[in-house]
Amino acid sequence: MINRREFCKKAxxxxxxxALPLSALEVFNPKRLLAEKDGNGKVRWVFLVDVHKCVxxxxxxxxxxxxxxxxYDANVTRTWVERYVVxxxxxxxxxxxxxxxxxxxxxxxxxxxxxxxxxxxxxxAKAFFVPKLCNHCENPPCVQVCPVGATxxxxxxxxxxxxxxxxxxxxxxxxxxxxxxYFHPELHVAEKCTLCYxxxxxxxxxxxxxxCPFGARLVGNIRDPNDPVTRIIATEQVNVxxxxxxxxxxxxYLGSSMEVK
Amino acid sequence: xxxxxxxxxxEFFVYPNEYIYWSIxxxxxxxxxxxxxxxxxxxxxxxxxxxxxxxxxARFSLVFSLAxxxxxxxxxxxxxxxxxxxxxxxxxxxxxxAIAAFGIVFTTYGLIVASEIWFVYRQFIVExxxxxxxxxxxxxxxxxxxxxxxxxxxxxxxxxxxxxxxDERAVAILAGTGIPVACFxxxxxxxxxxSVKANALWMTPLMPVIFICSAIVSGIAxxxxxxxxxxxxxxxxxxxxxxNNPGLPSTEELKSAEIKVVTITVKYLxxxxxxxxxxxxxxxxxxxxxxxxxxxxxxxxxxxxxxxKIFILQYGLGNLVPFIIFLRPGLTIRRALIGTLLVLLGVFxxxxxxxxxxxxxxxxxxxxxxxxxxxxxxxxxxxxxxxxGALAVITTPFVLFFLVTRVLPVFxxxxxx
Numbered sequence: 001m002i003n004r005r006e007f008c009k010k011a012x013x014x015x016x017x018x019a020l021p022l023s024a025l026e027v028f029n030p031k032r033l034l035a036e037k038d039g040n041g042k043v044r045w046v047f048l049v050d051v052h053k054c055v056x057x058x059x060x061x062x063x064x065x066x067x068x069x070x071x072y073d074a075n076v077t078r079t080w081v082e083r084y085v086v087x088x089x090x091x092x093x094x095x096x097x098x099x100x101x102x103x104x105x106x107x108x109x110x111x112x113x114x115x116x117x118x119x120x121x122x123x124x125a126k127a128f129f130v131p132k133l134c135n136h137c138e139n140p141p142c143v144q145v146c147p148v149g150a151t152x153x154x155x156x157x158x159x160x161x162x163x164x165x166x167x168x169x170x171x172x173x174x175x176x177x178x179x180x181x182y183f184h185p186e187l188h189v190a191e192k193c194t195l196c197y198x199x200x201x202x203x204x205x206x207x208x209x210x211x212c213p214f215g216a217r218l219v220g221n222i223r224d225p226n227d228p229v230t231r232i233i234a235t236e237q238v239n240v241x242x243x244x245x246x247x248x249x250x251x252x253y254l255g256s257s258m259e260v261k
Numbered sequence: 262x263x264x265x266x267x268x269x270x271x272e273f274f275v276y277p278n279e280y281i282y283w284s285i286x287x288x289x290x291x292x293x294x295x296x297x298x299x300x301x302x303x304x305x306x307x308x309x310x311x312x313x314x315x316x317x318x319a320r321f322s323l324v325f326s327l328a329x330x331x332x333x334x335x336x337x338x339x340x341x342x343x344x345x346x347x348x349x350x351x352x353x354x355x356x357x358x359a360i361a362a363f364g365i366v367f368t369t370y371g372l373i374v375a376s377e378i379w380f381v382y383r384q385f386i387v388e389x390x391x392x393x394x395x396x397x398x399x400x401x402x403x404x405x406x407x408x409x410x411x412x413x414x415x416x417x418x419x420x421x422x423x424x425x426x427x428d429e430r431a432v433a434i435l436a437g438t439g440i441p442v443a444c445f446x447x448x449x450x451x452x453x454x455x456s457v458k459a460n461a462l463w464m465t466p467l468m469p470v471i472f473i474c475s476a477i478v479s480g481i482a483x484x485x486x487x488x489x490x491x492x493x494x495x496x497x498x499x500x501x502x503x504x505n506n507p508g509l510p511s512t513e514e515l516k517s518a519e520i521k522v523v524t525i526t527v528k529y530l531x532x533x534x535x536x537x538x539x540x541x542x543x544x545x546x547x548x549x550x551x552x553x554x555x556x557x558x559x560x561x562x563x564x565x566x567x568x569x570k571i572f573i574l575q576y577g578l579g580n581l582v583p584f585i586i587f588l589r590p591g592l593t594i595r596r597a598l599i600g601t602l603l604v605l606l607g608v609f610x611x612x613x614x615x616x617x618x619x620x621x622x623x624x625x626x627x628x629x630x631x632x633x634x635x636x637x638x639x640x641x642x643x644x645x646x647x648x649x650g651a652l653a654v655i656t657t658p659f660v661l662f663f664l665v666t667r668v669l670p671v672f673x674x675x676x677x678x
Contacts, residue, residue: 074262074263075263075266075277076263076277076278077277077278080276080277080278082274092627093274094274094625094627095274096274096276096277098277099277111272111273111274111628112270112271112272112273112274112275112628113270113271113272113631114272114273132276141458141459143357144357144358145357145358145359145360145456145457146355146358147350147354147355147358147359147360147361147363148346148349148350148352148353148354148355148361149353149355150349165346165349165353166342166343166346167341167342167343167344167346167347167349167350168341168342168343168346169337169340169341169342169360170282170283170340170342171358171360171453173278173282174282174283174457174459174460175457175458175459176459177458177459177624178276178624179276179277179278179279179623179624179625180278181278182263182264182265182278182280183263183264183265183282183342185262185263185264188264188342188343189342189343244554245458245459246458261274261625261626261627
């Protein structure tokens with residue numbers, strides 16, 4: 001007759017014995033290893049912004065909001081355009097009213113609660129527009145800090161959010177140095193640029209790329225040496241944003257300036 | 262409306278998606294866990310290091326720590342955009358995230374506190390059960406109490422000296438393991454902030470240590486405050502009951518016992534306060550001296566925009582004034598009460614200045630964000646992340662403490678510990 005103590009002991013041994021090989025199967029799942037970001041898949045999506053070509057029309061922002069059903073009038077956006085006006089005394093004035101959605105229709109700089117700032121055109125040394133979006137970092141801090149694994153990186157390097165699993169703690173929002181994340185005004189989960197993953201998977205390009213009338217935005221596969229984007233990145237002087245954070249951003253800027261934040 | 266828009270005022274250039282996403286409840290979170298950890302450490306000073314003078318407040322702070330424990334989780338639940346999914350942190354923890362360990366650390370700590378309390382109170386529980394059982398006639402309340410205490414005793418009715426000695430050893434071991442776990446619980450809250458590389462103000466390896474020290478300071482301070490208030494109530498009750506029962510201690514006796522406990526506890530408070538301030542100033546000096554890229558904007562936040570909150574409220578009223586109060590000879594109960602209340606204000610302001618101050622500037626370093634605490638709860642969100650939500654979090658531990666002490670009294674209990 002087995003007594004209670006013996007029964008408990010044996011149960012623990014059997015359960016442990018079964019769990020151990022099962023967990024090994026989980027650890028060495030080859031499919032999962034392939035999906036890891038370091039896996040050498042054939043596709044790694046990257047983005048290229050040609051700052052010289054951007055005129056700040058805001059078509060990209062509009063297209064993105066419509067394509068991805070981001071509440072049109074909410075003051076958040078997956079992509080936005082910044083205007084930089086550098087005066088001769090070295091002062092940098094930046095604004096992005098409504099994320100640049102409606103273009104830049106006034107010469108005054110929007111300083112939020114500090115009002116509109118007028119700049120004498122004669123004082124301007126240089127001015128340019130810089131489109132921004134998620135950098136789909138190689139080392140994404142947002143994926144690292146998500147406590148439930150609701151944000152993840154696909155095999156092709158795109159950082160996505162699982163809306164059915166996000167708990168809405170906001171740690172990823174705080175962890176992103178580029179400020180690309182926010183809470184979806186209606187769904188109340190973390191929200192960000194997906195590089196239009198749903199379109200890329202079908203062989204199309206991102207909505208903002210399609211909408212840009214000047215070709216300032218391009219999306220490409222860095223693992224394909226013949227991709228025009230890959231060639232530009234490989235041969236021309238491109239830059240990335242906030243390299244010092246060690247995030248290895250994958251949005252490259254052609255013709256970027258040191259004033260860009 | 263976008264989350265955060267209701268209480269964020271932007272100035273100059275701030276990225277379009279930037280708002281103050283971590284607001285009052287995230288200020289409350291480290292403040293409350295700090296109180297839990299601090300209260301526990303205070304009780305351990307007696308149980309582990311045998312600081313005999315702290316005996317009375319040790320039991321008190323242990324029970325208070327239990328009452329505070331569930332409240333440490335409350336601000337997080339109020340803060341989550343999807344609170345019904347909060348349990349996912351336990352179900353699918355993603356261990357590269359500092360928050361993922363919260364469930365595990367918190368549960369471990371809860372179990373330690375609960376079992377330590379059980380061992381401390383076992384004798385009392387068993388005696389109550391025996392006393393109630395011995396009665397011939399029991400009222401409904403007494404029967405309910407008998408069932409409750411019988412359940413609490415979990416069948417361990419042995420009151421032999423050996424068994425009691427074992428209890429004592431268990432308490433010492435649990436209190437001993439509890440100290441690192443309590444420090445971990447809170448140091449780890451500091452790590453949650455300190456490891457955010459995107460935030461120039463938060464990112465420092467000192468953050469967990471600063472958090473631990475200020476946690477202990479605030480925990481001890483709150484225990485002293487609550488102790489003084491409870492003693493005040495006891496004095497009143499005793500004075501009223503003494504007419505019928507002259508055997509009760511007189512007000513003077515209670516007062517002298519009280520001042521003894523308070524004086525010795527304040528000494529430990531000052532010790533940890535010195536440590537906390539030293540580390541905070543070290544951090545500030547280091548930032549000033551190294552003056553890295555972010556310093557320009559940090560300087561304008563620390564020395565200009567938040568000057569009043571940091572240097573007047575936190576360091577001045579919250580640290581310097583209580584310091585003078587405590588170090589002047591001849592400490593009185595009233596002075597101790599004022600001092601400890603100021604210390605609590607100081608620690609609260611420190612949390613505020615870290616959490617809100619860390620979001621007072623844009624990640625572009627070109628603009629500022631100002632936080633306006635929502636007062637009137639005109640929507641669920643404004644209640645959760647507003648004044649009333651915070652007040653709910655602050656008052657809950659006192660309600661819980663009251664309820665717990667109905668079952669496990671903290672005064673006048675006979676035991677061997």
